Amino acid sequence: MEQADIEFLTTIVGAERLSVRESDLDAHSQDESYHEPHRPDVVVWAESAEEISAILRYANAHRIPVTPWSGGSSLEGNPVPVHGGILLAMYNMNKILEIREEDLQVVVQPGIVYDELNKKLARYGLFFPPAPGSSDVATIGGMVANNSSGMHAVKYGATRDYVLKLQVVLPTGEIITTGCNAIKTASGYDLVRLFVGSEGTLGVVTEVTLRLRIVLEKMAAVAVFPSMEAAAQTIFDINRYGPTPAALELMDPQIIRYVNRWKEMSLEEAPTLVMEFHGTPTGIQEEVALIEETCRDNGCLHFDKGVTGTERDRLWAARREAHNAVKYLSTDSIVEIGDIVVPISKYPAAVAKAHELAEELDVPIATFGHAGDGNLHIEILSHKGDPRARARAGELNERIVHYAISVGGTATGEHGVGIGKRKFMRQEHGASLDVMRRIKNLLDPNGIMNPGKIF
């Protein structure tokens, strides 16, 4: 970028919302992933769709890359400005614009943090369910960009299932609104869901209308199993015969060891299912009883039910911290993060496959996941200074993803493609990848939006 570009951008946002200082460039050069950092040329803090429209118009005319950035908590390098250019910091656009309480909807700017939003909604007895692991830092804009989800997706679905309406600035600067406030529609092409999950490659989302759910009675339960196989089989049985819990999480003994140390807890270091139930007061008791039966049929060692209140909060906080526990306590570094999803019948095999590969390749891993929807996370560890260990870790990642795709699954359930999953796109999508590319070229003919991602 040239000085004239910076000067033009300054005329749009003013000198105080633009920076070329090294500290600011560095602060926006790396997300929470293991990918290499890359600095933008300039950081611009946007405050309105109109400003962003003016920025994109200019960037499009001058073919300057633009990368939107909100929470920076992504795990695949999704907002890393690998081609430099303009880093569009979205996190100051973090207002709740309207709580449509009567319609169970909320209109927000993209920079608002997930937990902050749900805290505000709680007083209305409402919540936005997807629950990403990084809920304390993940923004709604980032969740929309990556179709994020987490432990509640098994019952409630992912972000894509909750976005009713979007305001988007197209790469050419045009501001459009798509979708409506009706909770179902058969009117025209579903552009809303095209933008959700497009990782900022088709435009910049500047306003989001979300459908919400009512907060119900909650109860957690913990089931400990003698083996990973027994735990995985239980997941399958619950999925096949119901009832559907609001969360159904698998943790292996390694992950629990990390979590126990990190959160000073004393969970049994054994294959464990952590579950949650949402419903009417008697209804959830009945659901828990049915699930307990399924767990006991599969040889479960202990079943702690009726976990409520602060005990429940503490349990879920621990589960959410699994990634951080590994990240901060392991002597090795996380060098790849598996995020595969397989059809549920293949879940036991996928869990076994990950551990077999770890043994075969001599790579330390820790696994956990949103088992209820077939999503398995694999923290793949390595000494960063040991290139051969690093290569083995990379091989494990490739082989587990290839396995997932070969059984009809996907390379990424909730982290998005970003940088790291691009190499799997052709295998997963075949000729439909070309259709995606054509849509990208149609809407962003100069390729300015978040280049180097997805494709």
Added chain:
Amino acid sequence: MEQADIEFLTTIVGAERLSVRESDLDAHSQDESYHEPHRPDVVVWAESAEEISAILRYANAHRIPVTPWSGGSSLEGNPVPVHGGILLAMYNMNKILEIREEDLQVVVQPGIVYDELNKKLARYGLFFPPAPGSSDVATIGGMVANNSSGMHAVKYGATRDYVLKLQVVLPTGEIITTGCNAIKTASGYDLVRLFVGSEGTLGVVTEVTLRLRIVLEKMAAVAVFPSMEAAAQTIFDINRYGPTPAALELMDPQIIRYVNRWKEMSLEEAPTLVMEFHGTPTGIQEEVALIEETCRDNGCLHFDKGVTGTERDRLWAARREAHNAVKYLSTDSIVEIGDIVVPISKYPAAVAKAHELAEELDVPIATFGHAGDGNLHIEILSHKGDPRARARAGELNERIVHYAISVGGTATGEHGVGIGKRKFMRQEHGASLDVMRRIKNLLDPNGIMNPGKIF
């Protein structure tokens, strides 16, 4: 079309699966809507994606319109070949290709009928929930094309929420597969949901993988109210405070009168909510009790709970026949079919608005709807021979749709745009309609696929 075109098509499908006979052309010239019939030039009964690919390649090169047709039960002229050309009859491609019981998935050809599919799935304790009113004739292909749904959408969502994977023949003849068997993914653009609801304007769907649900305990309930206002307010309260029923249908006294005559029933001819509950045995009892309380708080006159078995089946069959009852018993013809959806807070006002307009314009109407998701159907009647009455009916339709859009709703919840709702697209979608049009032009540059629809 010329004789040479017919001859070429005959080389693809053989003489016995192609017809230019008047009776065949007529049989594919009109759906269940009030729109004018239009004959195709030729009917071709397709049997494979490869055949369809060859047909589209030829049609694209020669700019011949192609209109897919499966059940013919649509209500907006969606598969009427208004520009003639090739009518692609899909209903012989009606096989279940694979029941993936363990994954709660099924792979089908598009021509299979909804009720047939669910009958086959019932032996596995599984079902595909959207439940269109015309479930005995609607095909999965048509449901995918129109993002169809019905009474269960309030709890389970529409067709779009169940399609995991599609095989599609693009207008240029290329066959692609998009989506996967994982129940969530963050990998690339969501082409599946772009094709769902595109009404055959972007290609021909030749294979559909659906996610299924487990059949739970079922119970129906009927609540009778002293006024439409009280019934509508109850819908709002249920939506706001829960629990969510599996169906929540509003019927006005006019519709019940028709249904009573048509099905020889004796439902009370008063504003009525018909509900269904799916869940665990005790859980649904509790749900019904909570809903009964809400109904009684709103002054409900009778609440019949615990409707199960054949009584329940008969009740829902009656509800499903509402449209046919009006169609076959009214002395007037249905000339417009309202399918608006409004945000739930506007539902009482929308119901009132429809009846006010009917009085003001002196147009007979009968209303019913999937009230739980804000969807209101309005059967708008008129003497076909009376152009002034017809004009007033048209005005009522325009005004109620404009109202719906003005409060954030949509022109169509489940019937699709087809011919009849095109005129509302600009008002509803604004500049995003141009993005839809650009995607249409990108994938179908010669405009051969189902021309004259949506845009």
